[in-house]
Amino acid sequence: MSTESARVSHLEPYLHRSEPAPTLLKMLIGVQLAGIREDKGLSQEQAARKVGFSAAKLSRIEAGKSRRPPQESDVRALLELYGCDGHEASVLVQLLQRAGEPGWWQRYDKRLMPEWFDRLVGLQEAAATIRTFEIQYVPGLLQTAAYTRAVVERGLPTAPSREVQRRVELRMRRRDLLDRSDAPQLWAVMDESVLLRVLGSREVMREQLLHLAEMARRPHVTLQIVPLDVTRASAPAIPVTYLRFSGAELPDVVYLEHIRSATFLEDRDETEEYRLTLDRLGDEALSPRESLARLRETLDRHYPAS
Numbered sequence: 136m137s138t139e140s141a142r143v144s145h146l147e148p149y150l151h152r153s154e155p156a157p158t159l160l161k162m163l164i165g166v167q168l169a170g171i172r173e174d175k176g177l178s179q180e181q182a183a184r185k186v187g188f189s190a191a192k193l194s195r196i197e198a199g200k201s202r203r204p205p206q207e208s209d210v211r212a213l214l215e216l217y218g219c220d221g222h223e224a225s226v227l228v229q230l231l232q233r234a235g236e237p238g239w240w241q242r243y244d245k246r247l248m249p250e251w252f253d254r255l256v257g258l259q260e261a262a263a264t265i266r267t268f269e270i271q272y273v274p275g276l277l278q279t280a281a282y283t284r285a286v287v288e289r290g291l292p293t294a295p296s297r298e299v300q301r302r303v304e305l306r307m308r309r310r311d312l313l314d315r316s317d318a319p320q321l322w323a324v325m326d327e328s329v330l331l332r333v334l335g336s337r338e339v340m341r342e343q344l345l346h347l348a349e350m351a352r353r354p355h356v357t358l359q360i361v362p363l364d365v366t367r368a369s370a371p372a373i374p375v376t377y378l379r380f381s382g383a384e385l386p387d388v389v390y391l392e393h394i395r396s397a398t399f400l401e402d403r404d405e406t407e408e409y410r411l412t413l414d415r416l417g418d419e420a421l422s423p424r425e426s427l428a429r430l431r432e433t434l435d436r437h438y439p440a441s
Contacts, residue, residue: 143167143226150229157204157241158257159380160234164210164227165199166384171217172197186212200399202250204234243305247298251397255390258378260312262319266377266413269325270370271332273343276310277323277350277358282343283307285335313356322357324416326370330360330433341438348430351423359420360429369415377409 146163149156172182183193188209196205196213210231214224240248240256248256259265259276267274272286283306287299294302312318333340351358361370376390389400389409400406421429 143223146226146230150226150233152233156257156261157234157236157238158254159261159385160230161199161201161204162385163199164204164230164234165197167227168210168213169197170384171219172213175217177217182213182216186216200254202253204231207231239308240305243301247301247305251399254399255376255392255397256309258388258390259309259319259376261380262378263381264320264322264377264379266322266375266379266410267324268371268375268413268416269323269329270372270374271326271329272334273329273347274323274325275306276313276321277347277356278306278310279339279343279346280307281335281339285339289334313350313353318355320355320357322359322413322417324359324361324413324420326361327363327429330430331437337438338441341434341440344430344434344438348427348434351427351430357423358426358430359417359423360426361416361420362429365419369412369419371409371412375409375413377406377413 146167149160149163172179175182177185179193179197180190182188183190186209192209193213195201196209207228210227211224214227219227238257238260240260241253265276267276272278273282275283278286280303283303284299287294287302291299291302313321330340330344347358350356374392376392378388378390380387386401386403387406387410389406391398391400400409420426
């Protein structure tokens with residue numbers, strides 16, 4: 136196998152995924168193009184100038200963060216500049232074409248799926264590991280439909296019933312990734328106050344906690360609770376989602392959600408700081424076994440069967 140073919144051999148399995156995973160593919164294409172450019176000893180400015188791009192445009196292509204994939208003609212121009220062989224170029228162009236296929240979540244109205252949320256869902260669909268910390272609500276991937284409805288109605292009290300229903304449907308569809316044969320590892324840490332904050336009704340909360348207990352028994356789901364009596368927990372002030380991907384060339388991503396926007400961090404120094412914070416939280420929280428016991432105690436004490 137030639138050096139060029141070896142460079143893309145690890146990408147070929149992505150051509151046969153049942154879901155196109157456009158967010159992941161855009162990132163992989165960008166990383167691959169950047170790596171080839173660097174192997175050729177070209178800076179972004181030099182490569183961009185040779186194909187008639189601005190450096191900013193090439194930077195966007197290599198970052199793979201745009202909502203739409205790059206134009207095929209632009210990618211082909213770069214592949215020609217770098218002297219890629221036919222097989223390597225063919226794999227990258229096929230990946231680009233798959234990146235143009237919409238993910239299931241991109242079929243929702245943009246009101247429900249703004250660009251920053253589109254990116255989060257796409258990253259979660261592609262992640263090998265998802266770590267999350269929540270201080271107010273049950274993590275979205277572990278919510279029941281009734282609990283989600285209560286969260287939506289609390290956050291959007293004037294939203295019409297049709298919009299509320301669509302948001303609930305979207306959350307439930309996102310949850311399906313935990314049922315896949317290649318489901319990511321989910322490690323969720325939540326503050327104990329989440330279990331005590333009644334949303335919807337006590338019946339809704341009982342159903343939600345029962346669902347948490349059921350999910351916590353899955354081998355790819357780890358659930359930990361930070362008890363109320365831990366006064367020095369290393370908890371950040373906002374929810375945190377940390378995403379890791381199977382491709383070693385892809386950076387870890389930290390997602391920080393705000394009221395009407397979000398921040399994505401990819402700089403290694405920044406993501407490492409959040410990884411260490413989540414590690415400390417895991418140490419300070421109850422163990423998974425203790426957390427499951429705390430869930431059951433809370434059910435019996437606060438949400439007994441009627």
